[in-house]
Amino acid sequence: MHLHSGSTGFKNRTDFYQVDPILMAPFLKEKRFFHAKIVFLHQSFPFTRNAAIMACNFPNVYLDLSQTLPWQPLLFARCLEDALSITPHDKIMLGTGQHWYAEMVWLAAFIAKKALARVMKQFAEDGLLSERQAKASARMVLSENALKLYGQKS
Secondary structure, three states: OEEEOOOOOOOOOOOHHHHOHHHHHHHHOOHHHOOOOEEEEHHHOOOHHHHHHHHHHOOOEEEEOOOOOOOOOOOHHHHHHHHHHHOOHHHEEOOOOOOOOHHHHHHHHHHHHHHHHHHHHHHHHOOOOOHHHHHHHHHHHHHHHHHHHOOOOO
């Protein structure tokens, strides 16, 4: 089940507080939802940490960081770092989510890959991950997790 959460970059949206993914916790604790795969879309911005906490604590919750790009390019590396610092790396997906113009898709992919490389490099430099682990995590986030979640082998 895909759930739109957070703001996706559109201006004049004043009710985005109602799409904070943490508000789903009471519902997801119900046994009838245990087997449903829940994917929070759009990085749940500005609630990235809340979405990451949900994906960390609920085995059936995943985080898709797509479509906040290119709306928050200067902030994206920090949001990506938040997600990767909290959520198991095999539960995070990253695409562009763009659908209007080919140039936006390209720009979003460019920003995403640059930010992911920067964050993984920092994790490796800080000794939090080996270079091998950082590359493996990046592959999972960029493609392997989505292929696995949606039933295709990587």
